[in-house]
Amino acid sequence: MTMTSQPTWSPVALSNVIDPSTSTGALVDGAELVVWRDSSGKAHVWEDRCPHRGMRMSFGFVRGDHLACLYHGWQYDTAGQCRHIPAHPQLEVPQTIRMQTFAAAERNGIIWAGATADADPTLLPAEIAGLVPVRSLYADCTAAKALKGLAATPLPISADAPTVEAITENYISLTAGPIRLLVAIQALGKEKIALHLMANEGAPVAALARYAQALRLTLETAPAEAA
């Protein structure tokens, strides 16, 4: 699987919604990924496909530092190497049974998936201190439409459209008065996106969560061709 048309780093979740020893699925431009944390809390991103019979690893579960497939219990270590096959417990598992892995990083309260296993960490957005999580918002629209909507919608408290600053191609900052909202845009597939929202400390988080909820309605109901 290649994701060459994709940015080097794609946001896949807010850091605070994936507990240690848990996993979830994530889509990046149609590619199915599994995002999981080992028991030490370190995040990993792999292709969401078990090498055994292709079942989804995101349905599986974490055992210590292994991600286990739900179906026949094959277990993979943090490097993606298969370590345990329950039907053949004595077997020294061949090196060839391994996961397709991607680089994973955490920056500004967000888990980012690399387009490849060796994605360049210097291409991650610069660190911003003092951010708090708001929420992730999943919406059926294009990234372009979301950007337009974000730029046009006043943030809570203020009446004017926010000042927009592009940090990277999929990461923007919106500022209005005392509020700074950072938006990481995940392209899931055709007309499907997720916006991962973090705000400056002291920002009205509940109001921002409601703002996002209302924004989703706009993004999904306004006619697609509206300029």
Added chain:
Amino acid sequence: MSALTLYNYELDENSYRVRLLLSMLGIEHEIYSVNMLPGREEKSPALLALNPCGTLPFIKQDDAVIFGAEAILAHLARNHDAAGKWLPIDGPDFSATMMWLGFCAGPLQAAIKAREVAVFAVGGHLERLKADARAAFRIMDDHMTLRQIEGHEWFAADYPTIADLALIPSFALSRDFNIDHEEFPALRLWLRRFRRLPGFITMPGIPDYH
């Protein structure tokens, strides 16, 4: 007083709701397994004489029958939970519990129906039901997102109630009709929390992880 008997079908989601509360409250009971598929036994004269609606689940104790999952949950919580928490009877906790119980009997029915269409191959418009189920899950996720921001872990109160218990199965079983959990991060955390409560049990379609 004779033992409480639950008339249920193993793969029926509403039957699981009642089994779950029976387990979490540790209520002694007997089970009558109804041959719902393929037998449609719940529509047989013998069972219609007990529950004229021809639905599952229902419970019977002595001569009293209670049908309807939400009513059974309320009945069991009211009579078997000494702490009075699963069904709080005072103040805003009562109101919120009833509201979300109503949501289970209302908008969330789309999820229950979608699963029946997908798993039991009964008639129904799956894509429309799935869209409605997704809309219901979004309402729930939005609610739990705000609850979390406000420092609460459960739907209606600062402790789990029958509202949480009534809502959980549809979300936990959503993969049966091909709705993934990825879009609902607040519900994922809530499901994990609920799974850790004492007495939690699964049903086919909800992984056991063991």
